Amino acid sequence: MRRPKRLRSLWLLAALGVLTLLMLVSITIGSREVGWDDIFAALGGAADGFDRAAVATRIPRTLLAVVAGAALGMSGAVMQGVTRNPLADPGILGVNVGAALAVVSGMAYFGLSSATSMIWVAIVGAGATALFVYTIGSLGRGGSTPLKLALAGAATSAALASFVTAVVLPRNDIAGSVRSWQIGGVGGATMENIRVVAPFLIVGFVLSFLSARALNALALGDDLAAGLGERVAVARGAAAIGAVVLCGAVTAVAGPIGFVGLVVPHACRLLVGVDHRWLLPFSAVLGAALLTGADVIGRIIARPAEIDVGILTALIGAPVFIYIVRRRKVREL
Amino acid sequence: MSLLATHPTGSTAQAVAESRARRRIRRRTVITVLALLIVAGYLVSLMVGQTNYSPADVLRVVFGQDVPGAGFTVGRLRLPRATLAVLAGLCFGLGGVTFQTMLRNPLASPDIIGISSGASAAAAFSIIVLGYGSTAVSIVAIVSGLVVALAIYALAYKGGVAGTRLILIGIGVAAMLDSMTAYVLSQAAEWDLQVAMRWLTGSLNGSSWTQTLPVFVALLVLAPVLLGQSRNLSMSQLGDDTASALGVRVERSRVIMIIAAVGLIAFATAAAGPIAFVAFLAGPIASRIVGPGVSLLVPAALVGALLVLVGDFAGQYAFGTRFPVGVVTGVLGAPYLIYLIIRTNRAGGSL
Numbered sequence: 001m002r003r004p005k006r007l008r009s010l011w012l013l014a015a016l017g018v019l020t021l022l023m024l025v026s027i028t029i030g031s032r033e034v035g036w037d038d039i040f041a042a043l044g045g046a047a048d049g050f051d052r053a054a055v056a057t058r059i060p061r062t063l064l065a066v067v068a069g070a071a072l073g074m075s076g077a078v079m080q081g082v083t084r085n086p087l088a089d090p091g092i093l094g095v096n097v098g099a100a101l102a103v104v105s106g107m108a109y110f111g112l113s114s115a116t117s118m119i120w121v122a123i124v125g126a127g128a129t130a131l132f133v134y135t136i137g138s139l140g141r142g143g144s145t146p147l148k149l150a151l152a153g154a155a156t157s158a159a160l161a162s163f164v165t166a167v168v169l170p171r172n173d174i175a176g177s178v179r180s181w182q183i184g185g186v187g188g189a190t191m192e193n194i195r196v197v198a199p200f201l202i203v204g205f206v207l208s209f210l211s212a213r214a215l216n217a218l219a220l221g222d223d224l225a226a227g228l229g230e231r232v233a234v235a236r237g238a239a240a241i242g243a244v245v246l247c248g249a250v251t252a253v254a255g256p257i258g259f260v261g262l263v264v265p266h267a268c269r270l271l272v273g274v275d276h277r278w279l280l281p282f283s284a285v286l287g288a289a290l291l292t293g294a295d296v297i298g299r300i301i302a303r304p305a306e307i308d309v310g311i312l313t314a315l316i317g318a319p320v321f322i323y324i325v326r327r328r329k330v331r332e333l
Numbered sequence: 334m335s336l337l338a339t340h341p342t343g344s345t346a347q348a349v350a351e352s353r354a355r356r357r358i359r360r361r362t363v364i365t366v367l368a369l370l371i372v373a374g375y376l377v378s379l380m381v382g383q384t385n386y387s388p389a390d391v392l393r394v395v396f397g398q399d400v401p402g403a404g405f406t407v408g409r410l411r412l413p414r415a416t417l418a419v420l421a422g423l424c425f426g427l428g429g430v431t432f433q434t435m436l437r438n439p440l441a442s443p444d445i446i447g448i449s450s451g452a453s454a455a456a457a458f459s460i461i462v463l464g465y466g467s468t469a470v471s472i473v474a475i476v477s478g479l480v481v482a483l484a485i486y487a488l489a490y491k492g493g494v495a496g497t498r499l500i501l502i503g504i505g506v507a508a509m510l511d512s513m514t515a516y517v518l519s520q521a522a523e524w525d526l527q528v529a530m531r532w533l534t535g536s537l538n539g540s541s542w543t544q545t546l547p548v549f550v551a552l553l554v555l556a557p558v559l560l561g562q563s564r565n566l567s568m569s570q571l572g573d574d575t576a577s578a579l580g581v582r583v584e585r586s587r588v589i590m591i592i593a594a595v596g597l598i599a600f601a602t603a604a605a606g607p608i609a610f611v612a613f614l615a616g617p618i619a620s621r622i623v624g625p626g627v628s629l630l631v632p633a634a635l636v637g638a639l640l641v642l643v644g645d646f647a648g649q650y651a652f653g654t655r656f657p658v659g660v661v662t663g664v665l666g667a668p669y670l671i672y673l674i675i676r677t678n679r680a681g682g683s684l
Contacts, residue, residue, distance in 0.1 A: 087501075091508065092504075136671070136674050136675050138678075139675060139678040139679050140679045146501065147497045147500060147501060148678055150500075150501055151438070151440045151441070151445070151500065151504070151674070152440075152674050152678070154440075154504045154507070155440050155445055155670055155674050156671065156674070158445060158609070158667075158670070159663075159667035159670050160667070161663075162609050162610070162659075162660065162664055162667055163663075163664060165534055165659075165663060166656070166660045166664045169534070169656065169657075169660060170654040170656075258508060259508070305520075307516065308519070310512065310515075311512045311513070311515065311516040314508055314512035314513075315509060315512065315513075317508075318509035319505075319509075321505040321508070322505045325498060325501040325502055325505065326488070326489075326491060326498070326502070
């Protein structure tokens, strides 16, 4: 299905416009009403007084939502490309729980507390789990069918989650911070956090984006891709590492945020088609827009409290997941 | 094959009959051994603890005499706890194996496909947001377990229910419900949080007869229903088309089995929390012990009871900290679970 280039560019511009708008909304709207002059002052760097200080905390928060959403959207698109599986998503592949177990063990047994070490640990945990789930999900006849992959992911998540409980239960001192991390949100964002993950995210984005051409070839099947001169194993490995670094780093700072990586690429495919050179950047933009929008909604609907963005994305994403499953023929599951 | 080889002149029918008889004997032996183990475990968990009592004391308490000291510890603390362990284990085992057999996939147990998540989310909500007491929480958990199961069934219905679609939709629903549970927990006050967490991990702490009785009644009513469906259940393993050709009303018997199995799970969950992986592990373990070709319902129920009983006992005394039973079964079950995934995907088979 070819789409005219003009149309794709228009969609991309529109998505960027929506994202910019949402970022503005995210900075202006919160549980506290703030006047425009204070907002502009805060954007200029002032943080004196309640109103300006409130706006000043919204800036890193918005930035993290944008970055995390972009990373998750792109990571999902790459994973679906690498596995050729429509349900591949960091959450479904158990990446979140894997990162959680690694972080929790690090806190409990090795006294880890610095942000950088946590990110490394989370990435390792995420990568190991994703690899494990994908491997066992693709054993046997038919390769990685959606059913096998989803079951392997769900079962592995359940298994790892009970390890997390066992680690946390006797440790009242870390239980609180683990629990708040486990929900997944961008509310606690600081510029410091963002600065720590930035290098990881840049590496992830670059690796993922460079593998776009290879993913197009892989979509034709391994044999054809090899025939087209693609080194299949290398291409697949590089793309997978990029995707895992992206979602692992995001999970480390923002906690598990599910379903963004599942929903966004599906929506993007409807709009710009299946060419990964377009799909990947578009997924990133739309993912950022989705997460920023969800964060704003979470601040509005529960005033003066907030609903963390990880919960909203699950509420939005699970119905989409069910829709995708229902639409496919039984044979394809 | 070896059977046929040993009867070079005998008829095949005779060989089949013999192997059937052998399997029946094996199943009966396994059931007897499991039942004896449960009785032994039950008695041990009544006798052994911080203070130990002699079998004679325990028996006198069980038969209603008042023994100083033992009367309280055994009669009020250990007896309801051990009884609930056995009953909940039976429920989980029976419910779990029904789902696994019906959906022809050992990974499709109620704790993976969202039924336990429904009960858990509702319980967390009613403990933390509504501030309900334990009875009300149980009722809410039971009702919402059933509602969620039926919702999953309805969502998976598209000119008939395919097992694969049911499993996938269950996983999606579970993800949504789990995130709601996480949100509710994040809003909790410290005391409510402890109650809710204890409930969510699955624990027999503070068991009483008022919790145990409903589980007993549910088992009494629903277990015969499931056992009565066991023929349909084993035929449904041949595939929906074959089963309906053999005279099974597939959709009807599936709805009956789902309601009965979910009922058992929901009542047990309401009393003891979703004890991790018992529903999941009982069936596959039973099938390894009993072997192929016989009904797994009773052996799986017994394995479930044994798992909960032993898990609870180990959780209380085997480690430095007292772990609730759900953590013990979860951690011990996880490696077996992963082994099971690998094996299932390799072989592509059912239980």
